[in-house]
Amino acid sequence: MKRASIRDVAKEAGVSISTVSRVINNSSYVNEELKIKVEQAIKKLNYKPNIIAQSLRKGKTKTIGFVIPDITNPFFPNIVKGVEDYLKKEGYTLLLSNSDQDLEMETKIINTFISKHIDGIIFTGTGSYNPVLEKLIEKGIKIVFLDRILEGINASYVICDNKSGILELLNYLYNSGKRSFYFVNGNQNTFSARIRYETFLEFMKEKKIKKYNHIYTNFSYEAGYKFGKNIKSLPEVIIGGNDLIAYGIIDSLQERKIKIPEDVSVTGFDDILFSKHYKPSLTTVKQPIYEMGYKAAELMLKIINGKQKKIKGIVLKPELIIRESTK
Structure with missing residues (x-):
């Protein structure tokens, strides 16, 4: 079955394409009668807007890439949850990829993220210096290091003390x-x-x-x-x-x-x-694993939205937990 287009919705509702666009994007006033017609046509035709095309027109895809070095390490699920919880709350989508502690794979992941027009990268990499990151930062790509600071690369970060x-x-x-x-x-x-x-x-x-x-x-x-x-x-x-x-x-x-x-x-x-x-x-x-992820995502969106223009480092406090393995 052919996917419905915005032109099909306009025809069904008896309005212009620009009116349908204004309703979908809530970008300017549309009178209530026309709005209802457009919404009914969208429902009837099961129309799904092209989110990627919309995002590219606006200059943002509302997608953040996250590179982690070892998906099997139980440290990372909670940090990923912290990142994703904040991004979801703000209407962003997370793309997660695992480098397996491999610098070459890490570089491929970063290039893939860039090809998908992500808005920024949260980075917990292998720990090795990666010249690709430095070049991307110079080009204006938004990057936040998480649980990492890389020598020679000047970027915002969130770490534990x-x-x-x-x-x-x-x-x-x-x-x-x-x-x-x-x-x-x-x-x-x-x-x-x-x-x-x-x-x-x-x-x-x-x-x-x-x-x-x-x-x-x-x-x-x-x-x-x-x-x-x-x-x-x-x-x-x-x-x-x-x-x-x-x-x-x-x-x-x-x-x-x-x-x-x-x-x-x-x-x-x-x-x-x-x-x-x-x-x-x-x-x-x-x-504070979850908080580290949450704060990294929060910092990333501040950078994207122009609210954090200077490089910022966030250092969170750890806590000693004494149990049975010591005496």
Whole structure:
């Protein structure tokens, strides 16, 4: 069956095409009698306006692209929900795509978004410098970094205060008597992993702690499991770069009959949904994940609508959550 056009609606209602357009877009006054005729014709013909064509005429598609690096990481569903909840409220649509921590794929996604005339990009990428982003910003494409700051690229961002979060955790562990540490961190090229490592190193030096180690891995359960399976000499505490790493460490150590927290304490970072239900429940640093997504979407629309003209950074406060995996 042929799809009804705006011309068909005008013919059915006995009005001009411009009158139908004014009714659909609510752009100027149309008397009530003609308005009712147009609405009845639209209903009868099951007419659906071409939203993309309308958007392009107005210069906005009311669509935002969102790049995430790992769709399997439970950190991201809540952050995506925060973004989408705000955008829905404002009448925008979200296009979500996963880069699988691959810079080449990330670039393809960005180019696809641009080809679809999106109004802006919320970006949580691989963490590696991407020259395509810099060129797009120079061309005026609206970009907000979420949980990322990329060196050499000047753009607005929303992050959690990683420094204060890891520092609060370290102070708690130190005040609990811990004097030997192993930090199993995430991806080296990500902003959050680097800041947490720098803060960890500063703390070790400040407290004159001699027994400490650090390793970059990736933010995954498998990375934690592999570490826990192979570690020979246990410290007093193992700090996971995120909750997934901590889960892997806990499982592999328990398989080796190592008790947590009796033999070694384990901590995470994020406080994703399962952390309070894990066995033992996980001591971690709670990121305001949903709020980060919500604030990023809010900032994006302020930039699009000209209400935020200067580059802005929003830094949200984390919270230490103490549970059973530490003593």
